[in-house]
Amino acid sequence: MADSTTTTQHAFAGWDKPELDLSEADWRSSSQGAGDVQxxxxxxxxxxxxxxxxxxxxxxxxxxxxxxxxxxxxEGEFDLT
Known part of the structure; x- marks a missing residue:
């Protein structure tokens, strides 16, 4: 695995995010349901x-x-209504 602070090359123009090691991340959830966002x-x-x-x-x-x-x-930017 690459160093966690190494910037990776992606197909997206302007992509400047590092490759993060998420294996030890403390994931937090807003709900108890399956498929929820963490x-x-x-x-x-x-x-x-x-x-x-x-x-x-x-x-x-x-x-x-x-x-x-x-x-x-x-502000409702992503509401479906």
Missing amino acids: IAFVEGFIAMRNGGRPEAPSLIFSPAEWRAFVVNAR
Whole structure:
């Protein structure tokens, strides 16, 4: 496995997230249901995954990206209505 602070190359333009070691992450859940969203704070970043499929890739957010996501979610940006 690559060093946890190594920046990896991805197909996405502008991708500058490090490859984080999430094997020891303290995942926190907002609910008890299967498939719920879990987050973990790792090396100054926020990782988010599907609790029902923890083996699937996790999304990695910088603190600024996480704040923007939370603020927009609270304001209803992602509501289906």
